[in-house]
Amino acid sequence: MSHTPNRLWTLADLIVITWVTIVSGTLLLLAWLGSSGTIDEASQQRWTAVGIAGLILSGLGTAYCLVRGRRALGRKLSLVTDAAVLARGAFAHSSDQIGDGSQPRLVASSDMTFFHREGCMFSEGKRLRAETREEHERAGRSPCLACLLELAS
Numbered sequence: 001m002s003h004t005p006n007r008l009w010t011l012a013d014l015i016v017i018t019w020v021t022i023v024s025g026t027l028l029l030l031a032w033l034g035s036s037g038t039i040d041e042a043s044q045q046r047w048t049a050v051g052i053a054g055l056i057l058s059g060l061g062t063a064y065c066l067v068r069g070r071r072a073l074g075r076k077l078s079l080v081t082d083a084a085v086l087a088r089g090a091f092a093h094s095s096d097q098i099g100d101g102s103q104p105r106l107v108a109s110s111d112m113t114f115f116h117r118e119g120c121m122f123s124e125g126k127r128l129r130a131e132t133r134e135e136h137e138r139a140g141r142s143p144c145l146a147c148l149l150e151l152a153s
């Protein structure tokens with residue numbers, strides 16, 4: 001599985017968002033300057049139309065931003081789901097072979113809510129005991145998300 005960066009927006013998205021912000025902000029500023037400098041109603045209506053165009057563009061930019069971010073988040077969530085499916089097998093496998101050194105041991109302390117593969121960053125520096133997956137689950141612990149993502153990458 002390929003590694004995806006932990007960002008919601010690509011550089012291209014940020015460039016689009018920046019330009020939309022600059023253009024819509026400029027339209028709003030022009031509309032304000034144009035309409036405030038005259039008492040001619042037709043001219044004020046034209047500048048109001050420019051201001052409305054700026055507001056619509058700004059709204060479209062925000063919508064673009066949200067849609068792109070939501071899609072990136074959806075891809076990340078599906079990665080976690082894939083990892084959970086993958087790890088169900090991988091964790092189960094390692095629990096059968098605890099102690100033979102071919103698989104990381106599954107470790108936790110009695111007060112932890114997650115169990116980890118030995119070497120996980122969240123298990124470093126803690127006094128942990130290795131148990132089988134079944135023993136961890138009987139104690140009410142779930143597999144750690146960082147361990148699941150590590151397995152999937």
Ligand SMILES: [Zn+2]
Nearest residue numbers: 116120144147
């Ligand atoms: Zn972990």
